[in-house]
Amino acid sequence: MEKRINSVGKVKATSVEFKDELLLECGQVLKNIKLVYETYGELNEDCSNAILVCHALSGNHHSAGYYEDEDERLGWWNALIGPGKAIDTNKYFVVSPNNLGGCHGSTGPSSINSETGEVYGPDFPVITVSDWVNCQVLLADYLNIATWHSVIGGSLGGMQALKWSLAYPDRIKKAGVIAAAPKLSAQNIAFNEVARQAIITDPDFQEGHYQKYNKLPKRGLRLARMVGHITYLSDEAMKEKFGRELKEGKLNFGYGVEFEVESYLRYQGDIFAESFDANTYLLMTKLLDYFDPADKFNGDLVKAFESIKAQVLVVSFTSDWRFSPARSKEISDALLQAGKDVSYLEIDSSHGHDSFLFAEDRYVRSIKAFLGSDS
């Protein structure tokens, strides 16, 4: 309850359905797109204080505050969004959508395709970060936001902020690119592929038509999440959190839970498998794999960044091995070489990739200063 005191308070999700079609990068067109989103704070008169918060792989629109008095769920970035916090809702109007393809109310694989009257399922097109940004443009237009004060996010969220600054240089003033990478490494793709194969080879996946057959590929989704969780935490964080502690204090010479870390992973996998859509998870991993802004510039990131006008803050965390500081430096180095306005910050943290979710003091102060500075 204590955490609520400093939060934006009770929030409510809202939604919008766009009349415009969206031409996707794959060539397909999506119609009647619905986006669910939350907002915190007030939009000022000249609409110049709007901040777009972008979620990562399994995130959603609920990034701050809480829903019901009885419902303990605080938003995923509640530590950073709120009155007086890093993203100060006394000053800014925060917009937090569930992205296209999501499974928390926005149009996605589990939605009804209005053209067929059936659930999209596996026929939902494979979308890209570019498509997400284009879809967020529709939301910005709808909310009368010509230019974002800032676009900010961690991990895949940071990639969206970067893409905004590339694709719509005149509609974004500041980009917060946190715990991200300019593109995935082969190892990153490999972990995603294991997650995908876990889902796809689950007999209940039914080639993606599980809803139609009233099944859920929970086994696969559970494994996918377990693998994911290992990459979100650092070896160090796991050591601090679990060490080699035995759940029952002794070895059992069996395959039940023995070490605390096993119990943690199974639990995380179980709750995720109950609440997330498998086709959406597949999509999200593809969004990550495909992200490569330098691809159309023969791999030249400096050239790719030429169009950027926004002021950029790049943040990395020492214990993050999913997207290590070296990967963030690739972004900031290329921005520097392209003559852009960039600051780079490496935060000491033991939480691994998940560090971006925690309100570490230097991290909070830097984001606050970055957002508050004149650009």
Add this chain to the structure above:
Amino acid sequence: MEKRINSVGKVKATSVEFKDELLLECGQVLKNIKLVYETYGELNEDCSNAILVCHALSGNHHSAGYYEDEDERLGWWNALIGPGKAIDTNKYFVVSPNNLGGCHGSTGPSSINSETGEVYGPDFPVITVSDWVNCQVLLADYLNIATWHSVIGGSLGGMQALKWSLAYPDRIKKAGVIAAAPKLSAQNIAFNEVARQAIITDPDFQEGHYQKYNKLPKRGLRLARMVGHITYLSDEAMKEKFGRELKEGKLNFGYGVEFEVESYLRYQGDIFAESFDANTYLLMTKLLDYFDPADKFNGDLVKAFESIKAQVLVVSFTSDWRFSPARSKEISDALLQAGKDVSYLEIDSSHGHDSFLFAEDRYVRSIKAFLGSDS
């Protein structure tokens, strides 16, 4: 074919069935244990030149040479074992068993339990590195080897070498502990747990009784191997090997193979799932998780090492993130503090954990010198 020229040539596996019972660490007793093994080189008159080669997680007794003229399979450590090689078969008599619990001929979960007349399956006891070493003692006795010139192995193989030096200080002169760790970290256990859960939750696993039902949990075994492979290779090695190369040169916006690394992982998973036993794989991961020689000494590795008399060579590889150089240093530091005869070697290599399989020049020369030195 070129690799054959320098090999030990055509080899044949042999086997022995022990009359002695084996009391396991879990308290159970195993009878009529059969071990399959290969030998290379000649045992000298005073039986003082025998080297025990210990395999890792998914290894077996076939560590050098080849079987048939038409069969291309070279032993897994063929790069290091052979005439004039690091483990010189002109000088040494190399003994290479398939460990207890294995699935390549030695008594294991897929063997018939002589007491019930049925396949052990999931009822095969959970064994430990200690049990492996005790079983190898039976083999040493059978082969008339009172003292090993050396016991050597990589990864889980290195843990066996270490355990030999601890448990039978008078029966081992040199221990080669390569790419190992004094115990698994929480992250190591976590990866093993994902592999286990992939197997156990495969509907074809049938609670381990898949043989009885004529099924094979291939999906699970495939996923387990895919996860494993990511941890065997370094990010760097994956980058060199695959980068972000697209199999068909372009994105397909689908879930077939797109990136080369996906193709590699699926292939590795497929062949493993065809050839390895799931219950054995579960066992092997438990052997790793349980290994902790300091456990009975309140975590004090220096105290644990007091009994050691062997000369020890500890080798690590710079790009190994499964068992990093820091983990090997824990072993060598504790040996030094315990006043033991230890050399530590860190090899520059980009192959990740798999580096111990490659004949890197400095690595080969060091092992050769270590084995050849007077102790």
